[in-house]
Amino acid sequence: MASATFIFLLIVLSISLTSLIGESATQTKKAASSKDKLILPGSSLSPMISTHKSSWPSPSGNFEFGFYEEQHGFAIGIWLVGADERTVVWTANRDDPPVNSNAELVFTTSSGKLLLRSGKGEEKRVIANTTSSASSASMLDSGNFVLRNSTSDIIWESFNHPTDTILQGQVLPTLGQLFSSVSDTNHSTGRYHLWMQADGNLVLYPANTEDSSEDAYWATNTWPPKDNLNLYLNSTGLLSLVETTNTSELLDYSYLNDESSLSKDKVVNGTVIYRATVNADGNFKLYSHLVNKKKKDPQDVFEVWSALRNPCEVKGRCGLNSYCTLNDVQPNCVCLPGTEYADPDRWSLGCLRNYSKIECESDGKEKVKFYKIIKTETINWEATPYVELQMSTEENCSNSCLEDCNCEAAMFELNDIHDGIDNYNRYVCRKQKLPLSYVKRDFDSRKTAFFKVRKGSENTGSTEKRSKDDATDKKVLIQIIVLALCSIVLSCVALVISGFYFAKIRVLRYKKLRDDGILGNTTHQEEVTLRVFSYNELKRATNGFKEELGKGSFGAVYKGSLNKGKKLVAVKRLEKLGEEGEREFRAEMRAIGRTNHKNLVRLFGYCAEGSRRVLVYEYMSNGSLADLLFKNAMGIGWEERVRIAVDVARGILYLHEECKVPIIHCDIKPQNILMDEVWSAKISDFGLAKLLMPDQTRTFTVIRGTRGYMAPEWHKNTPISVKADVYSYGIVLLEIVCCRRNFDANVSDADEIVLSSWVCKCFAARELKKLVNGEEVDNKTLENVVKVALWCIQDEPALRPSMKSVVLMLEGITDVAIPPCPTST
Ligand SMILES: *[C@@H]1O[C@H](CO)[C@@H](O)[C@H](O)[C@H]1NC(C)=O
Ligand SMILES: *[C@@H]1O[C@H](CO)[C@@H](O)[C@H](O)[C@H]1NC(C)=O
Ligand SMILES: *[C@@H]1O[C@H](CO)[C@@H](O)[C@H](O)[C@H]1NC(C)=O
Ligand SMILES: *[C@@H]1O[C@H](CO)[C@@H](O)[C@H](O)[C@H]1NC(C)=O
Ligand SMILES: *[C@@H]1O[C@H](CO)[C@@H](O)[C@H](O)[C@H]1NC(C)=O
Ligand SMILES: *[C@@H]1O[C@H](CO)[C@@H](O)[C@H](O)[C@H]1NC(C)=O
Ligand SMILES: *[C@@H]1O[C@H](CO)[C@@H](O)[C@H](O)[C@H]1NC(C)=O
Ligand SMILES: *[C@@H]1O[C@H](CO)[C@@H](O)[C@H](O)[C@H]1NC(C)=O
Numbered sequence: 001m002a003s004a005t006f007i008f009l010l011i012v013l014s015i016s017l018t019s020l021i022g023e024s025a026t027q028t029k030k031a032a033s034s035k036d037k038l039i040l041p042g043s044s045l046s047p048m049i050s051t052h053k054s055s056w057p058s059p060s061g062n063f064e065f066g067f068y069e070e071q072h073g074f075a076i077g078i079w080l081v082g083a084d085e086r087t088v089v090w091t092a093n094r095d096d097p098p099v100n101s102n103a104e105l106v107f108t109t110s111s112g113k114l115l116l117r118s119g120k121g122e123e124k125r126v127i128a129n130t131t132s133s134a135s136s137a138s139m140l141d142s143g144n145f146v147l148r149n150s151t152s153d154i155i156w157e158s159f160n161h162p163t164d165t166i167l168q169g170q171v172l173p174t175l176g177q178l179f180s181s182v183s184d185t186n187h188s189t190g191r192y193h194l195w196m197q198a199d200g201n202l203v204l205y206p207a208n209t210e211d212s213s214e215d216a217y218w219a220t221n222t223w224p225p226k227d228n229l230n231l232y233l234n235s236t237g238l239l240s241l242v243e244t245t246n247t248s249e250l251l252d253y254s255y256l257n258d259e260s261s262l263s264k265d266k267v268v269n270g271t272v273i274y275r276a277t278v279n280a281d282g283n284f285k286l287y288s289h290l291v292n293k294k295k296k297d298p299q300d301v302f303e304v305w306s307a308l309r310n311p312c313e314v315k316g317r318c319g320l321n322s323y324c325t326l327n328d329v330q331p332n333c334v335c336l337p338g339t340e341y342a343d344p345d346r347w348s349l350g351c352l353r354n355y356s357k358i359e360c361e362s363d364g365k366e367k368v369k370f371y372k373i374i375k376t377e378t379i380n381w382e383a384t385p386y387v388e389l390q391m392s393t394e395e396n397c398s399n400s401c402l403e404d405c406n407c408e409a410a411m412f413e414l415n416d417i418h419d420g421i422d423n424y425n426r427y428v429c430r431k432q433k434l435p436l437s438y439v440k441r442d443f444d445s446r447k448t449a450f451f452k453v454r455k456g457s458e459n460t461g462s463t464e465k466r467s468k469d470d471a472t473d474k475k476v477l478i479q480i481i482v483l484a485l486c487s488i489v490l491s492c493v494a495l496v497i498s499g500f501y502f503a504k505i506r507v508l509r510y511k512k513l514r515d516d517g518i519l520g521n522t523t524h525q526e527e528v529t530l531r532v533f534s535y536n537e538l539k540r541a542t543n544g545f546k547e548e549l550g551k552g553s554f555g556a557v558y559k560g561s562l563n564k565g566k567k568l569v570a571v572k573r574l575e576k577l578g579e580e581g582e583r584e585f586r587a588e589m590r591a592i593g594r595t596n597h598k599n600l601v602r603l604f605g606y607c608a609e610g611s612r613r614v615l616v617y618e619y620m621s622n623g624s625l626a627d628l629l630f631k632n633a634m635g636i637g638w639e640e641r642v643r644i645a646v647d648v649a650r651g652i653l654y655l656h657e658e659c660k661v662p663i664i665h666c667d668i669k670p671q672n673i674l675m676d677e678v679w680s681a682k683i684s685d686f687g688l689a690k691l692l693m694p695d696q697t698r699t700f701t702v703i704r705g706t707r708g709y710m711a712p713e714w715h716k717n718t719p720i721s722v723k724a725d726v727y728s729y730g731i732v733l734l735e736i737v738c739c740r741r742n743f744d745a746n747v748s749d750a751d752e753i754v755l756s757s758w759v760c761k762c763f764a765a766r767e768l769k770k771l772v773n774g775e776e777v778d779n780k781t782l783e784n785v786v787k788v789a790l791w792c793i794q795d796e797p798a799l800r801p802s803m804k805s806v807v808l809m810l811e812g813i814t815d816v817a818i819p820p821c822p823t824s825t
Pocket of ligand 7: 396
């Protein structure tokens with residue numbers, strides 16, 4: 001029955017189509033191309049797929065217009081069709097509530113309008129606001145949904161009413177705006193917008209602000225100002241500011257992304273569709289979707305370009321009195337000292353002071369004994385102070401705030417003064433009332449921030465200023481976790497563990513490095529896209545591959561420098577590569593390039609010329625964890641080692657669970673864990689195993705990895721999963737605990753040669769102190785870490801915990817059960 005109706009509809013449609021084409025043969029130029037599927041008045045859609053069509057596809061099938069599920073109901077929109085998920089690129093009346101399954105979309109014959117009836121007897125909503133009546137509609141292959149009048153002129157198009165996305169071929173005209181969605185599942189107007197301003201500047205602002213320059217968090221900084229610029233995404237994925245989109249006149253343009261970021265490979269079995277979206281998190285990104293001809297295959301989605309590298313640069317992400325830190329895979333909002341989350345589930349609401357003020361003394365001075373000042377060197381804000389005083393020392397500024405009834409925060413900083421004759425600088429104390437907006441973390445050594453708090457009420461928010469008061473810290477932590485912030489707030493714990501002392505050293509080191517100009521200003525602004533280098537360029541950069549830093553399983557690594565020596569890089573020449581072609585190599589590089597985590601070594605770019613394959617990584621100045629553990633005579637402290645262990649676990653967790661396609665490292669070992677200038681541990685060489693062994697899901701026939709760190713399944717010809725990395729991590733964890741290699745023949749007792757079995761014996765005999773050789777350590781943490789490690793090295797992969805549980809256990813969030821001894825040890 002249904003199919004009969006369908007065939008009937010099809011016949012009617014094709015008849016009307018041919019007649020229409022016949023009628024308007026004289027207007028072929030304007031007419032819809034015969035490939036478009038014309039939708040005629042009388043057509044309707046309904047979310048009830050069993051009785052009705054729920055969408056109108058484009059001829060290629062890549063886009064559909066119609067009902068999609070949104071928040072337990074349905075909305076009308078346009079989406080990119082994917083095998084497993086759809087990407088909504090436009091939503092009609094996005095701020096209207098979703099409709100239920102009784103709704104119907106009608107293209108009326110009488111008025112030629114698209115009307116949405118949300119239920120029987122309900123009011124009809126206009127979907128496309130046209131002045132004259134439409135005679136046909138089409139979902140075009142470009143992703144544009146258009147309505148045409150009887151002379152086939154377009155009278156309405158979705159491209160003229162963008163929501164958060166522009167597609168290739170689409171223009172965001174002067175004064176046009178894109179508003180982010182609330183979330184990936186709620187496409188209502190969200191918290192950020194991109195504005196193509198009349199002055200030619202393309203700017204990102206938080207929504208509901210004055211859109212002043214203080215609110216802007218990203219801009220093209222078009223200079224000199226230029227009228228009537230448009231943002232244009234051309235069909236090959238170039239985002240540019242153009243005066244006109246008449247392609248034969250493309251003279252004045254400036255590109256946002258460059259061509260090297262785009263795939264130049266011929267796409268054989270599909271097409272590439274580009275889209276640029278203001279994401280719910282406020283970043284503006286360009287994506288490419290590789291749409292396979294066979295719609296069944298999952299789509300490859302690549303992030304081609306991104307306006308901001310650091311999600312914490314988005315202003316307004318954290319509300320008043322709070323600031324953003326990138327401690328884990330996700331950004332995190334931290335309250336200023338003396339404040340607490342207004343609502344721990346909604347960071348955008350910010351933090352509120354959690355103590356009531358005590359009345360001032362009659363002379364306007366604060367009753368000093370009730371307050372104290374908390375000092376931090378890593379917080380900055382831009383608000384205008386109520387008073388700015390010249391002062392010579394930090395203490396003067398701190399005391400001045402403490403005694404001043406109005407002062408709730410103060411910034412002591414070195415200001416550059418240009419008085420027309422001379423340049424000099426002087427210290428000022430800028431006193432401030434709360435609330436503070438757009439507070440950010442900042443490692444500027446020339447600034448020190450002070451916060452006034454009630455005695456006995458300092459907040460744990462400031463990660464830099466943790467005291468060693470573990471007991472209270474833990475309490476607060478548990479509260480926060482109960483408040484459903486677990487995965488994100490966890491990250492602070494590493495800092496808690498490493499404690500005040502180390503934080504201080506890090507900050508100092510960082511400051512020193514900044515002062516030395518090594519980090520420069522480039523830390524945040526770097527392009528996300530990978531650079532393609534020529535071989536000669538890299539030869540020059542490395543002075544002819546002169547200074548070898550080390551040799552890994554994939555080839556030698558050389559020290560190099562770019563930007564006239566300003567930026568140090570590590571250049572890895574790959575050897576022993578498989579037969580993979582250039583296309584696969586580039587795809588793999590893009591996958592690696594898309595990873596972005598503070599515990600992964602960053603790939604800057606690569607070179608693929610002929611059979612040459614070279615990778616360019618960020619330079620890690622402090623060597624590998626292996627050097628640190630096994631060669632360093634001084635040894636590193638226990639707390640420091642635990643922090644490194646957590647760092648590494650987080651990096652692996654990101655590879656396993658946060659990447660679009662899980663990456664199995666296959667060779668986790670201390671030699672592949674590198675230390676950067678501030679002694680953060682970062683994992684290197686990830687993603688490379690895949691180049692040598694393209695299909696990771698199948699059984700490996702050739703063994704990858706390093707003896708000693710390899711999971712037993714490598715020898716059993718069973719499939720390799722992420723759990724193989726968990727095993728290697730377990731071994732590394734034991735090495736971190738004991739500061740010795742897994743296999744060491746130079747030990748006094750034969751029992752101790754294989755570390756894992758020795759640890760097991762000590763654990764069974766409750767003699768864990770032996771493992772750390774009398775070092776002063778926290779017994780509970782030691783036991784915890786050893787238990788986690790023993791779970792990780794279980795023979796049966798299913799018994800090993802996921803990296804997520806590993807992180808939770810190491811941070812003390814979840815309890816660790818007593819592990820059995822692995823049988824093979
Ligand atoms: C979507 O987000 C908006 C804005 O936050 C909210 O008002 C609306 O209720 C949300 N929609 C649903 C269905 O939850
Ligand atoms: C439709 O557009 C006209 C002007 O083009 C505007 O005045 C009117 O408010 C719009 N109606 C709706 C429902 O958006
Ligand atoms: C169709 O629209 C075009 C452009 O808006 C207009 O010039 C033309 O007169 C319209 N045709 C009819 C029959 O209304
Ligand atoms: C997109 O713009 C670039 C730069 O102008 C140009 O090389 C490329 O051909 C354009 N693509 C198309 C399809 O016009
Ligand atoms: C585009 O520019 C060319 C050259 O200036 C001109 O001949 C053509 O008519 C223009 N096309 C449109 C659609 O404006
Ligand atoms: C294209 O599809 C064919 C048949 O499905 C397949 O054999 C071929 O490998 C594909 N080519 C590419 C480059 O993916
Ligand atoms: C600054 O502090 C010093 C002591 O630290 C004190 O002697 C001096 O008077 C203070 N100056 C001002 C302007 O408060
Ligand atoms: C303010 O918050 C801190 C830490 O969250 C807490 O220790 C203190 O008791 C709170 N003070 C008040 C007055 O609630």
